[in-house]
Amino acid sequence: MKTASIVGAGLVGSLWAVYLTKAGYKVQLFERRPDIRKAEISAGKSINLALSTRGWKALDTVGVGDAVREIAIPMSGRIMHDLESNLTYQPYGKEGQAIYSVSRGGVNARMMDIAEATGQAEIFYNEKCVGTDLENGIVFLENSETGKKWEVKSDVVFASDGAFSAVRYNAMQKLDRFNYSQNYIEDGYREILLPANEDGSYKLDKNALHIWPRGRFMLIALPNEDGSFTCTLFMPFNGPNSFKTLTSKEAVDNFFQSTFPDFYTMMPNIADAWEDHPLSSLAIVRCYPWTHGKTALMGDAAHATVPFYGQGMNCGFEDCSVMWELMQKHNEDWPKVFEEYQQLRKPDGDGVQDLSLHNYYVMRDYVGDPKFLLQKKIEAHFSEKHPEKWLPLYSQVTFSHIRYSEAWKTGQKQDAIMKNVMAQFEDIENVWNSEAVENAILAELN
């Protein structure tokens, strides 16, 4: 029987296991943590995530979409909360389009269940990968409870062990001519659980992603199935209004009361809950090659990104559907599959990172800029009139299967067009929805 090893049974590893069982592989997954389905542990990082079109496709291709749909909450737009507690709603896409809030642990557990139920996949917990023989497909393991060291050889190895991949660090990074970078941004994040009302109902509109944009920092909230919201505060580590200034209960209390008044009303005990989740950092990790010998990196191990486009998991899931297509195309001739996988997919890994980083800067530096908001308004207006000529960048990324690298290129082109057009009209604020502006855009497009 064909055998495969997967290092890391997180979101991507557990989905990829299902794919491989479907292709008839005997799959062994090695996961550093205990079984999240049994243990009272968090699945790490953000507790819930936004799942969108690319992710759904990868789930549906292998028939696990419906299992995830059962626990997915649609969010059809964002609701912005200003300093005076006023709300503004912005739909994410067209009527009927939405992104979905899903629990990391919930999705992960369902995919583990499905993989195991095939009878072809076995998950080994508390098994830390400590090294890899990339060329011979050998994974070196150490059990964190017994300390026992052992190794497993298989036909093919997939490293989906996350942003700080042990396979990448211990083996790939030692290869000659392996390009690698890890770049932290100035901001970190801390999660906060906003509980449900006593009767289990939601404290905020459930079918939206909530944002409290405050210039250099922001709070967001995504709904959970139990009526609670998982909120995340993104802000710089250092400087004025930074995590460094929020070190006492009093400071936290004052900060929330003055900066997020409506949130504070819903959660006056925020200062007590402040330390429930750790302060975490955010990095972009790029590398190349993604494959060597019998081993391939997938998901965050290949292209971890900052979460400002909500695409990290979606991109990792898309890795699975791409790898799957290439398996068919090359009839499981792995050297060929791996070579095309990395050549095809690396630009899209870079693309999703460029897009995410761009959105970080947009949120950080432009979201309050009237020029920028006007530009978005004109784009939306034009796109509505000429949907076949202009798909807004957000929709390309979130609601399409256009390659990330393509979306990023088109997005930059669109941006340049808009800057040109807006510079042509002195009174653009007044004529933004005029035919003249429309024609100017059409002219630039040709």
Place this chain on the structure above:
Amino acid sequence: MKTASIVGAGLVGSLWAVYLTKAGYKVQLFERRPDIRKAEISAGKSINLALSTRGWKALDTVGVGDAVREIAIPMSGRIMHDLESNLTYQPYGKEGQAIYSVSRGGVNARMMDIAEATGQAEIFYNEKCVGTDLENGIVFLENSETGKKWEVKSDVVFASDGAFSAVRYNAMQKLDRFNYSQNYIEDGYREILLPANEDGSYKLDKNALHIWPRGRFMLIALPNEDGSFTCTLFMPFNGPNSFKTLTSKEAVDNFFQSTFPDFYTMMPNIADAWEDHPLSSLAIVRCYPWTHGKTALMGDAAHATVPFYGQGMNCGFEDCSVMWELMQKHNEDWPKVFEEYQQLRKPDGDGVQDLSLHNYYVMRDYVGDPKFLLQKKIEAHFSEKHPEKWLPLYSQVTFSHIRYSEAWKTGQKQDAIMKNVMAQFEDIENVWNSEAVENAILAELN
């Protein structure tokens, strides 16, 4: 007595040991290799290097300059060898200015001798650093001959263990928010020893750096004391005219005969000598922070670069003189010294890398471009007339102590000025040394 550990007794480590003994430290150096003064081994990487003004200053500050002068060969300019074996000479700087060819092993050995002679420095060979407790100043070692593991604690630790620093990889890279990148360029290099004539005399002019520029690849030669030259072929790993195409003796022979005819005449047995030195890769390594707790990175461990400006060692030596000045300034208050060292020096590490990479592209893409050569000619002409207004970039980097970061900025400014000025004159080829062009540059400078 104050104690210091140095990991890596290469060029920077052995020089820094001399500095520390001068400051009254008991110094222990841990070097992975055997003693190069006893063993018949190469000191790794390039066999000789170009030493210039920054390097000399760092050597002289601690009184070891004269010991190195004894083995240094001045190169006052470059001699270009074209396809027809014609030679062109370009002086590097003004009358009397030169860069110096020195043997890596020779410089290293002399500095080891001097450090040991103080009675305060001890060098441990075959001791591989396998980890570091950055905060407590503990270096973990493993003897490569006996396998014995031990550890050493000292007041302060310096990691000068090169581009693939074990301290950086095993300890720094695991710190939260440590930024890191290793980027390989498309080119690799292979060294070739061009022996002396039978009577021990040089086969080429000894007081020059020889270059055979051939567009996408080039051969260079630096003199050794024994009459030989160490030559280095830089070329892409892959593609037409790449190392990949030079895999048979016949291919090597043909390539040298047709591409470097005068070199081939001097060394018709090139194909036999081809494998004497390995094919090696070239990377830029950037990281930050450079210090943590009691530990600081110096030299290539902090800022390895590609060799196209001949500044890697010089920059590492300059790290020593900068660290030394800060030791005096802060009275050896190491936390303060380290903080200012990294803040001050990081931009210059980036600067030397930007400069080196720029020169790689220049050599690769522009060195044959008539526009580019004309620009350099105009710059040289202008600089001669207005030396106080325009110091050519090469001189800033090689013959001055201007910070690398400043030189890089000034260089970019000069480049922009030249591009502007040249665009103003349609017949620039004819009027390049005219007063009009001179005045245009002067106008741009204001």
